[in-house]
Amino acid sequence: MKKMRLSELQDVQSGHLLQEILLGKYLSSGGLAFAKQGERSHTNDGPDGRDYHVHGDCEAFLILQGTGTMEVNGEFHQVKVGDVVIIEPGEDHHLNSSEEDPIVTVWCHAGPNRHKNQQEEAAI
Structure with missing residues (x-):
């Protein structure tokens, strides 16, 4: 896991x-994800419900709003507004929203191709 500030x-x-x-x-x-108070992402998402x-x-x-922790391979890292x-690859991760100030995040992946909605449709 890497963590930095949006301003960096x-x-x-x-x-x-x-x-x-x-x-x-x-x-x-x-x-864009709006977590509930105390919500933990990806719980029981793994194979066989693990x-x-x-x-x-x-x-x-x-992190656009709120606070919480990013759980990575069983370790907890505090996150707050402005954190990136x-x-x-391969890191087990879960975002935990705080009870007091639920978290709002943008999440994304990058790759060699644009999102399918941005690709030209194949000619018929």
Whole structure:
């Protein structure tokens, strides 16, 4: 896991905002997530319902609002507004929202191709 502040990101004029820390030419998937108070992401997501969530690529989380912890391989790291967290390939990760100030995040992956909604449709 890597953690930095949004203010530490390099000013970019092309490509994507996270290109220095999230490898891949394009942001290829992602979303905006509004966690409930005390919610833990990806609980029981693993094979056979086990509590394990990993990817084969990096994933970025931008903390837009609230506080919580990013649980990575069983270790807990405090996160707050303005933090950028990069989860490395193979790291088991879960985002835990605080009870007092529930967390709002943008999460994304990058890759060699644009998101399917941004690709030209194949000619018929």
